[in-house]
Amino acid sequence: MSDLWLSSLQTENPQQGFELALKLSRMGVKYTQPSDEVRSKLRDEYAENADSLTAASQVVAINFQTVAAANAYWK
Template sequence: MSEQTQLIPGNSLLTATPEEGRALALKIARLTIKITQPDAEVRERLRPDYANDASMLIAIGQTVAAEFSIIAAANNYWSWFSPSEKD
């Protein structure tokens, strides 16, 4: 693993909004893939394989969903939002 790659950007799972939490989940998932396969050329070469495989795309979505679930829990599910802000 690269010493320079910070796996939790800003070293915090706290976000101001669910939208920011979702963006953080996507970023963490992408960083996980980058650490798992550090060779950018290999990642680029593999991209068409998973881009055209429904099972792999579903797995990517599940990974992001798992990350988002952890972030939501860390943020107390953004319980301070008023009902109008939840829409």
């Protein structure tokens, strides 16, 4: 991927950190499935499935661990 989309793990506050974790989770998908059209179609499906949503939330949780550590937990 030639675009720069991740220049730093530092964020101003925890909520921005959580949103960065969401972005990391989605980029993990995008590198495997680069088509915006396919990803959009798939999202419509899994956004109505409880287990798929829990799985998505889990990836965010793992990435949030990384972002939170990078920011010394915003203490």
